[in-house]
Amino acid sequence: MIHIQHLTKSFGKKEVLKDIELSLDKGMVYGIVGINGAGKTTLFNCIAGLEEYAGKIDSDITDLKNCTGILHTDPYFFDMLTAREYLTLICHARHLQLPDFNQKNIFNLPLDEYASLYSTGMKKKLALTGILIQQNEFYILDEPFNGVDIQSNIVITKIIHKLKSLDRTVLISSHIFSTLSKVCDIIFVLENNRIMKEVNRGNFDQLEADIIESTVGKDIDLLMQ
């Protein structure tokens, strides 16, 4: 279990996350929804140790940082570094034996080309391949479905189900509610810098209806008048 207690993050005077409390169990898939700028990515970066924060993260996973794989919305790749070299770096960093990358290349990426020249979707697939090769215990996936083709969306969905069956913990953000509702067990709603709701699978339809009602409906009416 990963237990996040009173996590607070500010950028200067601006408080981005306030007193976040989350409990994440093994073998569960969690989703986070919130408007753009709600602080989802900042929360992910805090949990992954990429941002400093106030509060506490406890876990029964020994050495949580080195068992965490984070997939960023827009993964960064160095100029003039091939995808194969990127995966080599990922493995060296975690002291892992180099696997046969061709065998692990389920997205059929051109591994000997410069990763920085990949399309948005290919970059995401490469970064995802990297964290899967690391065989982490905890996966943070920030918008994993964005920018990737339909076929890969299906593959990513299957991967998330597989991670769940392997007793891994997965935390996902997505702006596509249908994909989140397909893979998640619980969805958290991040609003006004706090976790405002925790919704179980049985109430996802109601959550979607609430989101539509509270945001889209009114705006469209105003626009179309």
Next chain:
Amino acid sequence: MIQYYFQLQIKILSRQLKAFGLNPILGLIFGPIFFVLLSWFIFQKLAFSEFIYPLIPIYIIHMSGNHLKTRFLKSYFSSRQCTMISLVQNISITVPFIIFILYKQEFTIAAILFLMPIVLAILNPVLRCQTKIPSPFSKLPFEFPIGFRKSLLIYSVAFIILIISIQVENFNLGIVVLGMTLLIPLGFYSYIEPKYYVMIFNDNPSQFLWRKIKTGLLFSMFFSLPVSIFLSIWYPSVCLIIIAVNVIGLILLLISIIAKYSSYPKSMSIVDSIMLAISILIPPLLLITIPRLYKKSVIQLKPILG
């Protein structure tokens, strides 16, 4: 449109100076003074300065471009305008150096350097094409595989100079090449990588630093060692000079690695940069500076690596 592009470049430079802790107006006043002093120092104190000095602008030009910048320029400007932008940028980098070289009455070198902006404006986009350049350092990414690919042109020039130095039996020229092979990797550590590329390491800060230092020193010798052996065979009487140049080069590499992480993820502050420069000029001070930078690096890396 090109004019506006350059206006923006000046704005960016001014913001970078501010971020570095320097008032842009003061930078405008002290920048040229600092440049003249540094140039004077290089010619006064460094052996073979007439060869080393012109390599500085060539290296800066070569390292200044990347494919994202090229892609950005290509999407907004015609290819003729892109070449013009490269040319203007390259010329503005080389002109101060040319003026100083002319002042030192090295007319041939000034003429060669005058041609370099044109050559590099044409060559750099070719070298930055999408075709993968094989690298002998692929097994241990990321600094050296990338640095090698970006510096291929400079390495090629170095080895041509080495052959010339043997042919004309000029040891000094050979030492310049050795210096080049040791100095080029310093630039590989100038780029501050995103935190993700530090966080992924299953190391504590000390292990991480030693890993970086070990890889850096080992790979740096990949080029300097053959050159050293070559020079030692040709000029056995000056082996000590060759060893000394190697030791200095490797110490500088070590410094550049720990200096980078001593302020990570920010770039080095102006105070730290000045202190480091003073320490390099007065080497005994390095006995204080190196442990200090190492300790600072450990502190800076601790929140990310744990």
